[in-house]
Amino acid sequence: MxxxxxxxxxxxxALADPARRAMVDRLVQSPASVSELAKPLSMSLPGVVQHLxxxxxxxxxxxxxxxxxxxxRIEPEALRGAERWISERRTVWERRLDRLGAVLEELExxxxxxxx
Amino acid sequence: MxxxxxxxxxxxxALADPARRAMVDRLVQSPASVSELAKPLSMSLPGVVQHLxxxxxxxxxxxxxxxxxxxxRIEPEALRGAERWISERRTVWERRLDRLGAVLEELExxxxxxxx
DNA sequence: GTGATAGTTAAGTAGATGCTTAAGTATTCG
DNA sequence: CGAATACTTAAGCATCTACTTAACTATCAC
Numbered sequence: 471m472x473x474x475x476x477x478x479x480x481x482x483x484a485l486a487d488p489a490r491r492a493m494v495d496r497l498v499q500s501p502a503s504v505s506e507l508a509k510p511l512s513m514s515l516p517g518v519v520q521h522l523x524x525x526x527x528x529x530x531x532x533x534x535x536x537x538x539x540x541x542x543r544i545e546p547e548a549l550r551g552a553e554r555w556i557s558e559r560r561t562v563w564e565r566r567l568d569r570l571g572a573v574l575e576e577l578e579x580x581x582x583x584x585x586x
Numbered sequence: 587m588x589x590x591x592x593x594x595x596x597x598x599x600a601l602a603d604p605a606r607r608a609m610v611d612r613l614v615q616s617p618a619s620v621s622e623l624a625k626p627l628s629m630s631l632p633g634v635v636q637h638l639x640x641x642x643x644x645x646x647x648x649x650x651x652x653x654x655x656x657x658x659r660i661e662p663e664a665l666r667g668a669e670r671w672i673s674e675r676r677t678v679w680e681r682r683l684d685r686l687g688a689v690l691e692e693l694e695x696x697x698x699x700x701x702x
Numbered sequence: 703g704t705g706a707t708a709g710t711t712a713a714g715t716a717g718a719t720g721c722t723t724a725a726g727t728a729t730t731c732g
Numbered sequence: 733c734g735a736a737t738a739c740t741t742a743a744g745c746a747t748c749t750a751c752t753t754a755a756c757t758a759t760c761a762c
Contacts, residue, residue, distance in 0.1 A: 474604045486598035488590045498679040538729040538738045546679050556669040563614040563662050654708045654759040
């Protein structure tokens with residue numbers, strides 16, 4: 471199992487939950503407090519805090535407490551890492567398709583010249 | 587919790603495991619049999635089959651059995667869906683940065699004109 | 703047919719996950 | 733000060749996950 475990345479593990483795992491995606495969705499608009507994040511979610515506050523901990527562990531979100539309010543903000547680099555992994559795979563797959571297409575065209579050309 | 591997508595749940599969940607990412611990594615190169623997928627993974631064959639089932643449930647991989655060999659291939663559309671979700675969020679975040687930058691510049695201009 | 707190959711099915715298990723409620727601790731307001 | 737706000741911590745619990753081993757089925761090769 472080469473190039474194992476616990477970083478990707480935790481980012482993809484964090485994004486696999488709808489409540490956590492909703493929180494990310496909210497945070498890309500602007501920073502928010504824990505209760506602001508909780509408001510649209512039908513869940514207890516401690517539940518939200520646990521999701522927040524998962525997002526922070528994945529490096530997707532950072533937060534800072536001032537007074538009694540914890541303000542959360544998104545960390546786009548982690549998001550970018552996941553995006554990069556996917557797009558690299560897509561690139562490999564598309565290159566393969568291109569090579570396949572080229573081979574098929576060559577075969578067609580060969581058939582034409584041998585048939586005529 | 588608006589626009590809940592079980593599709594994204596399952597795709598991100600599938601990608602959160604290193605063995606499954608390794609399988610995707612292999613399959614973007616070319617289709618492969620179950621045992622070919624299993625070879626680089628230090629895991630029993632039934633374990634691999636279970637991971638395969640997760641990938642298929644997420645729509646990331648499809649497979650077909652011919653004779654005694656099951657051939658697996660990647661389904662890039664599901665990958666693209668996950669990539670799209672991430673890139674949409676990144677776009678929102680970047681737009682916000684642009685607006686912020688514009689506002690800051692305006693403030694600077696105002697200060698200059700009022701100071702002088 | 704016999705045996706090897708390729709995969710499948712079933713059952714069990716340790717540990718992680720996604721919640722909950724209850725009971726705290728700070729901070730701010732009047 | 734005393735009450736309201738904004739979290740935080742702890743504990744408990746049902747369910748899900750990622751494996752395992754053992755036993756089975758369906759090809760294919762001779």
